[in-house]
Amino acid sequence: MSASLTRSRPALVVALAAFGMSAAAHAADSASDIAAGKEIAFGLKEGNCVACHSLPGAAMAGNVGPRLGPWVHGVFHSESELVKYLYDPQAKFAHTVMPEFGKNKMLTEEQLEQVSAYVWSLSEKGERP
Amino acid sequence: MRRGLFFAACGAAVIATGAHASHSVEWWKTNDPSAAPAHTRAEIMHYYTGLFPQLTLQDYALGSGALNAELRRQDEQLADFSPAGFVLAKGKKLWAQPLLDGDTYASCYPDGGRSAAAHYPMYSEEQHEVITLPMSLNACRERHGAKALSYGKGDMVALETYLASLSNGAPIDVKVDSQGATAAFQAGQKFFFQRAGQLDLACASCHMGAVGRYLRAQLLSPAVGMPATFPKYRMKWGAVGTLQQRFRGCQKKIRAKPEGFESGDYRDLQYFLTYLSNGVKIDVPGNGP
Numbered sequence: 319m320s321a322s323l324t325r326s327r328p329a330l331v332v333a334l335a336a337f338g339m340s341a342a343a344h345a346a347d348s349a350s351d352i353a354a355g356k357e358i359a360f361g362l363k364e365g366n367c368v369a370c371h372s373l374p375g376a377a378m379a380g381n382v383g384p385r386l387g388p389w390v391h392g393v394f395h396s397e398s399e400l401v402k403y404l405y406d407p408q409a410k411f412a413h414t415v416m417p418e419f420g421k422n423k424m425l426t427e428e429q430l431e432q433v434s435a436y437v438w439s440l441s442e443k444g445e446r447p
Numbered sequence: 448m449r450r451g452l453f454f455a456a457c458g459a460a461v462i463a464t465g466a467h468a469s470h471s472v473e474w475w476k477t478n479d480p481s482a483a484p485a486h487t488r489a490e491i492m493h494y495y496t497g498l499f500p501q502l503t504l505q506d507y508a509l510g511s512g513a514l515n516a517e518l519r520r521q522d523e524q525l526a527d528f529s530p531a532g533f534v535l536a537k538g539k540k541l542w543a544q545p546l547l548d549g550d551t552y553a554s555c556y557p558d559g560g561r562s563a564a565a566h567y568p569m570y571s572e573e574q575h576e577v578i579t580l581p582m583s584l585n586a587c588r589e590r591h592g593a594k595a596l597s598y599g600k601g602d603m604v605a606l607e608t609y610l611a612s613l614s615n616g617a618p619i620d621v622k623v624d625s626q627g628a629t630a631a632f633q634a635g636q637k638f639f640f641q642r643a644g645q646l647d648l649a650c651a652s653c654h655m656g657a658v659g660r661y662l663r664a665q666l667l668s669p670a671v672g673m674p675a676t677f678p679k680y681r682m683k684w685g686a687v688g689t690l691q692q693r694f695r696g697c698q699k700k701i702r703a704k705p706e707g708f709e710s711g712d713y714r715d716l717q718y719f720l721t722y723l724s725n726g727v728k729i730d731v732p733g734n735g736p
Contacts, residue, residue, distance in 0.1 A: 369663050378664050382657040413475050415652040422645045
């Protein structure tokens with residue numbers, strides 16, 4: 319693992335503290351959260367995850383990033399970690415091309431949690447990350 | 448379970464490093480701010496040729512069409528009936544019109560302008576800045592008593608298109624051969640690799656890190672070769688536009704504030720990209736989506 323990938327933990331802690339979220343908030347995702355997250359992920363103006371990631375049911379999806387599926391559980395280990403990642407992806411991977419959805423105020427805390435709930439709920443296997 | 452772990456590991460690698468995790472050269476490592484321009488060009492070309500070993504240098508002039516045969520076919524079909532022909536004809540007419548003192552644009556360039564565009568942008572040791580082709584046209588106008596034209600539209604784009612077309616078939620040959628020129632090149636390099644905007648993306652994020660991949664339906668093209676076909680007709684614009692118009696579009700997309708035509712940043716960036724494209728033959732006006 320490169321030095322750039324190992325430097326992330328202090329930055330993550332700071333980001334998380336600033337963000338003021340708790341793991342308990344993600345314990346149970348409602349169907350409405352998942353639906354709202356999907357709408358954000360597919361929407362052009364807010365999340366627009368489909369611009370880069372293939373998602374079940376998405377037309378004209380990009381492939382800059384991997385097709386999202388249950389494999390994200392293995393990378394992020396908890397939904398809270400995924401929320402933190404969406405807030406500031408560079409804190410975990412310095413050279414990622416993924417935008418900082420929380421840090422740059424593209425999505426609110428609530429929206430980040432909804433998108434995470436949606437992505438975490440995906441059961442369809444990715445074809446190839 | 449093992450397969451799930453494999454997907455997780457691959458996903459982490461792709462997310463961590465940009466799209467081309469398996470490539471032997473990490474794209475951001477091609478950015479050595481103090482390296483000599485020739486070294487930077489070699490590193491970036493090494494990166495691209497590692498990804499696309501099938502491409503010749505000239506293929507890079509095709510943009511995304513070099514990476515997808517169907518896109519290439521569409522661009523070729525567009526060229527057959529391109530509205531760019533009207534802009535080219537307008538530019539030819541303007542070029543032939545005498546300036547206020549009776550002289551012509553052709554008098555401002557060696558060999559009447561043939562192959563002149565292959566050497567632009569160029570660094571001026573007298574003015575200590577990068578001079579682009581449209582700036583040279585305005586300088587010519589002013590030397591002969593005419594007012595400068597606005598950049599990025601109308602008559603200027605038509606003139607630039609025609610003048611560039613006089614270099615069609617000539618390989619780009621931009622020099623970076625002084626301390627000042629190297630500084631301008633490195634400023635362009637810095638802009639290219641600098642993250643910006645609410646999306647926090649650099650030019651390099653898409654045109655190196657994610658090159659050859661799709662952003663929704665848009666196939667991301669290599670940075671090398673782009674200058675060879677501008678001004679070009681883009682269906683998205685419904686008009687002929689310049690490379691700097693493309694810069695402005697990209698900056699809007701990443702939610703950064705676009706700069707004005709011929710700004711110092713844009714000129715340095717164009718200088719950087721055009722030097723990277725040395726050897727690619729000019730083919731103006733280009734056509735694309």
